[in-house]
Amino acid sequence: MKIFVTRIGVVSAIGLNVEENLASLISRQTGIKKSSQHNLMLGEVKLSDQSIIEKYNLPQKDYSRTTLLGLLAAKEAWGKNEINSTIKTGFISATSAGGMDKMEKYYTQFSQNENNSGTHPSLVFDNGGTTEVIAKELGLSGYIGTISTACSSGANAIMHGARLISAGKLDRVLVGGSDPIVQYNRKGFSSLNIYDEELCKPFDDSRKGLNLGEGGGFLLLENEESISKTGNTPLCILSGWNNSTDAFHQTASSANGKGATLSMQRALEKAKISHDKISYINAHGTGTSNNDLSESTAIQNVFGEKIPPFSSTKGFTGHTLAAAGAIEAVFSVQAILSNAILPSLNFSTAMSETGFIPETTFRIDANLEHVLSNSFGFGGNCTSLIFSKIQ
Amino acid sequence: MYITASSTISFQPTFRNKGFSDEISELNDESEILHPDYTDFIPKMKRRRMTDVLKMGITCAMDCLKQIDLEQPDSIIVGTSMGCNIFTKRFLDKINSSKGxxxxxxxxxxxxxxxxxxxxxxxxxxxxxxxxxxxxxxSFEQALMDGMLCILEGGENILVGSSDENERELYNMVTRLNNKTLLSTYGASFFILSKEKKEKDNIKLVEAESFGLVEDRPKILTQFLNSNKTSVNDIDLVLYSNSVPETVNELIDIFPSKKLYDFQKITGTYLTNSGFAMNYGVDILTKGNHPSFEKNINRVLIYNNLIPENLGLILIEKNSD
Known part of the structure; x- marks a missing residue:
């Protein structure tokens, strides 16, 4: 059974919708800037919580930014689609932070005042709750799910949707994820000493770490039957997917890239294509010393001597954690639609260990047929997705 | 597919105690978690730094593997509502006290x-x-559904479970409930779903579904039973959870009240307690009887309606092959 991607939506530091994001990718314009408030390089979405609430005329509630960013992207991807009782429709979102922004706010209040009868921090932290608000706003009910596997969450939500359609549980599913920049992660990644004080440099020999970003990405997946009813135009096919585990360390990736090698190989098997058919890899490429080397080794394991063009778009958006896999899936779809290989930013010197050189320009390639997108997370969680052009 | 191993850590003597369903009684305010000896399951150095959610989850998982002598499951799937909440709060405390x-x-x-x-x-x-x-x-139902997908996709043995740690004083707000009679607990329950049965009396997992933001619960239940070619009469026991009286009123309209049992009386309330309820159902089905319920129990429905707008349905039955 074919799983079609029929609509996409994205919000990130380089744009508030699909069009703006693509324009920034073409013009190689990063969205990462030094935040004077936090003295850190951050890929912030240029829209306040209040502006999003006003934009959609939402109730004046204390919604998490996870919900609000997710809603922006989900609304774009859902578009004018309608609820139809004959199309089994689901909604799967991914978040690592859940309502952490609100938890931070209420946790401090709560811990300072034992008798606080106001909002409890755990209530706003609830991952599933952030998903439900988006689903409600779109009028969706039924399979409403949240996946949380750290930085691979977004890709896993997409994969889960595809599997539910394949199994006949759903005909149509809106899949993706969102995460805001929160103090918790700024402090957390800084404490790990993997935060680059300058712009991150994925796959560069002198890379020092990641920059955090925020955003949301969603894709509408449909089977043929659903398309016959919705009339949506298929953009491409989600042809392969896999999740495998590195089982090496809670946060670090193995030197031999075992998990990533498996996820790429098994996704290729699922798509029933050989590795030499991959036209472009949108790598996880966080810019940390550990990830980029481990991922390069894994790419070498899978592709051998002939490495396809590859890049990491995290130099544009920053690392958007649970949203990353979803945002980069949207970028992968855009790559297929524009027949273009997307650029890496801030690259100058190849890694001494591999000599790999990522693509650094937005390059039109007429034969772009299959795009591989990698997302890896804490817990050794490795996911690869393959998007294919409709023949 | 079959449930070939099951393990629960709870406020009841459930752990490594097959047939526990006869022995456990309804919880009260004095009830406490019954931690097993974790030394048999998790290496000491690792265990020291673990909070309950990890110790309980990992131990139930390892116990399941031991039960059927399985080295490697084809998938590992966990449902958790709040995850590692204690570690999260610990890091927030550190941020707040570190002053930069x-x-x-x-x-x-x-x-x-x-x-x-x-x-x-x-x-x-x-x-x-x-x-x-x-x-x-x-969270548990969705993990279970994922496990079922893994079997459909060719998996042989899938490890599926849920774990949640102590949220005792918080649960009312966490679950959006305002029901003071519920007793807050926590725990973990893991299972192995297998394509083939390992023992003659392995229980069948017929179906698991999750429904979010629902309005018409009875309609969903009816559709669920129909799609599984099961009539109301085929169900011998309904283990349900709820936080509003409407849930029970709706169930009484569908099932005879003697078939209904509020599983929270034995599991207590936490967001993944339907995992414990499934193990309770498995235990009752394996014996085929329970002194409090009808004789000859062949089919059990777990009806999770803890949050009124969210409905989890799990159907398990005695293997008649």
Whole structure:
């Protein structure tokens, strides 16, 4: 059974919708800037919580930014689609932070005042709750799910949707994820000493770490039957997917890239294509010393001597954690639609260990047929997705 | 497919105690968690730094593997509503007390929701599919559905479970409930779903579904039973959870009240307690009888309606092959 991607939506530091994001990718314009408030390089979405609430005329509630960013992207991807009782429709979102922004706010209040009868921090932290608000706003009910596997969450939500359609549980599913920049992660990644004080440099020999970003990405997946009813135009096919585990360390990736090698190989098997058919890899490429080397080794394991063009778009958006896999899936779809290989930013010197050189320009390639997108997370969680052009 | 291993750590003597359903009684305010001896399951150095959600989850997982002498499951799937909440709060405390100084990343790196599933893969050196579902009161059902998908996709033995740690004083707000009669507890329950049965009396997992933001619960239940070619009369026992009286009123309209049992009386209330309820159902089905219920129990429905707008349905039955 074919799983079609029929609509996409994205919000990130380089744009508030699909069009703006693509324009920034073409013009190689990063969205990462030094935040004077936090003295850190951050890929912030240029829209306040209040502006999003006003934009959609939402109730004046204390919604998490996870919900609000997710809603922006989900609304774009859902578009004018309608609820139809004959199309089994689901909604799967991914978040690592859940309502952490609100938890931070209420946790401090709560811990300072034992008798606080106001909002409890755990209530706003609830991952599933952030998903439900988006689903409600779109009028969706039924399979409403949240996946949380750290930085691979977004890709896993997409994969889960595809599997539910394949199994006949759903005909149509809106899949993706969102995460805001929160103090918790700024402090957390800084404490790990993997935060680059300058712009991150994925796959560069002198890379020092990641920059955090925020955003949301969603894709509408449909089977043929659903398309016959919705009339949506298929953009491409989600042809392969896999999740495998590195089982090496809670946060670090193995030197031999075992998990990533498996996820790429098994996704290729699922798509029933050989590795030499991959036209472009949108790598996880966080810019940390550990990830980029481990991922390069894994790419070498899978592709051998002939490495396809590859890049990491995290130099544009920053690392958007649970949203990353979803945002980069949207970028992968855009790559297929524009027949273009997307650029890496801030690259100058190849890694001494591999000599790999990522693509650094937005390059039109007429034969772009299959795009591989990698997302890896804490817990050794490795996911690869393959998007294919409709023949 | 079959449930070939099951393990629960709870406020009841459930752990490594087949046939526990006869022995356990309804909880009261004095009830406490019954931690097993974790030394048999988790290496000491690792255990020292673990919070309950990890210790309980990992131990139930390892216990399941031991029960059927399985080295590597084809997938590891966990449902957790709040994940590693204690580590999360610990790191928040550190941020608040550090005043911008250096922070130790220890609690940060184990605070992601998928730490439970990730740690199981690390202990087993398991490189397969590893997933974490966090849909508040439906987290267990969604993990179970994922496990069923894995079997459909060709998996032989899938490790599926749920774990949630102590939220005692918080649960009312966490679950959006305002029901003071519920007793807050916590725990973990893991299972192995297998394509083939290992023992003659293995219980069949017929179907699991989760429904979010629902309005018409009876309609969904009817559709669920119809699609599984099961009539109301085929169900011998309904283990349900609820936080509003409407749930029970609706069930009484459908089932004779003697078939209904509020499983929270024995599990207590936490967002993934339907995992414990499924193990309770498995235990009753394996024996075929329970002194409090009808004779000859062949089919059990777990009706999770803890959060009124979220509904989890699990159907298990005695293997008649």
């Amino acid at each position: 100084g250096l922070l130790s990343p220890t609690s940060f790196i184990v605070s992601t929701h998928n730490t439970i599933a990730g740690q199981i893969s690390l202990l087993l050196s398991n490189h397969n599919y590893n997933m974490t579902h966090t849909q508040n009161s439906l």
